[in-house]
């Protein structure tokens with residue numbers, strides 16, 4: 007397996023369709039096109055051709071040639087648009103596999119080559135995957151903005167600023183000032199502090215961008231028999247969880263993915279919370295329920311309106327909790343201020359409940375900083391490292407140590423986009439600053 011191979015794959019979905027697209031990338035792409043069609047293609051022009059293999063006609067279709075480096079991968083790329091039949095596709099893939107230097111692409115290999123050939127940075131490569139997996143409108147928009155360099159620009163700007171600070175610090179080491187402080191230069195200090203505050207702001211986003219990819223976590227909690235599973239089923243529009251009048255029915259967490267107001271949500275039904283049970287399996291279920299509630303972005307606390315409110319669920323209520331009192335079709339014994347009274351059975355107020363939860367979902371995703379949000383744990387970890395290197399630089403005793411911390415910070419930032427390595431950093435530092443003046 008080598009990066010020199012010419013790779014090919016079905017680029018459209020598997021199965022029967024009107025059309026299917028087979029993509030070929032690499033130095034041999036034009037060769038195989040010649041063998042299959044005898045075309046001499048003009049780049050970016052659609053060529054109609056019969057695709058032949060020996061005496062066989064595989065299909066007739068459209069061939070598109072993207073001449074490297076002006077292609078998705080940066081290499082010569084041919085896209086064959088053929089009829090979308092399993093037989094055509096499998097014959098074409100077979101024939102390509104027999105061509106000199108050709109092999110089937112690994113998952114993600116086209117995008118990987120695009121990155122290696124400098125066509126994309128890592129955040130854009132990740133956005134390609136996100137856009138392919140996007141199911142809601144908000145996911146589509148986020149992926150598209152990231153693909154367009156939204157995140158890359160933020161990280162690049164910070165890298166550029168940092169590179170200049172590092173250059174300044176290096177200069178102080180080369181040409182020390184009489185009254186230079188022990189650690190970091192004062193001009194550099196202020197700028198590092200403002201960079202730390204920018205990074206902190208970007209990090210402090212309630213994982214909005216990550217949740218937009220994976221879904222906002224909403225946990226339904228409450229005492230046994232309150233109607234949690236009934237509520238989940240109603241929201242899911244199917245019998246996802248077992249409902250029964252036996253207290254302690256749900257034990258495992260039941261997850262359902264939903265689209266609420268254009269945003270992805272993962273709704274979790276959990277075991278009913280109660281202290282007085284000797285059943286080990288139920289106890290484990292309750293432990294999991296509490297853990298899930300702690301991790302959730304929003305809790306829906308369900309109370310049974312015919313019973314007094316239980317302390318365990320009451321203790322879970324905080325500003326991330328929507329309080330629901332269920333079974334309003336029966337005689338109520340209590341009513342909380344600020345809670346929504348509903349009946350899953352009769353349907354009373356369910357529209358009001360849905361509206362309330364959608365409002366919460368929207369405000370979760372729409373709050374926070376303007377601008378492209380962080381979308382991956384990988385970015386988060388590198389930013390946390392960047393920040394702590396910057397903080398170390400501020401308290402370094404020696405200018406050399408501060409410079410080393412700044413270099414580390416630049417490196418962690420560079421890892422996010424994948425475009426900067428140490429050699430590059432030194433280039434930036436010594437190019438932007440006429441150190442030999």
Ligand SMILES: Nc1nc2c(ncn2[C@@H]2O[C@H](COP(=O)(O)OP(=O)(O)OP(=O)(O)O)[C@@H](O)[C@H]2O)c(=O)[nH]1
Pocket residue numbers: 228229230231232233234235236237248249250251252253254255256257276277278279332333334335336348349350351352
């Ligand atoms: N009258 C009435 N009964 C309801 C309502 N919602 C749910 N129930 C009934 O209450 C019982 C318990 O419902 P579930 O949804 O299983 O309750 P749960 O909170 O998931 O219970 P556990 O899984 O045991 O924690 C079932 O018999 C439901 O049919 C309601 O609005 N009104």
Ligand SMILES: [Mg+2]
Pocket residue numbers: 234235236247248249255256275276278
């Ligand atoms: Mg249940």
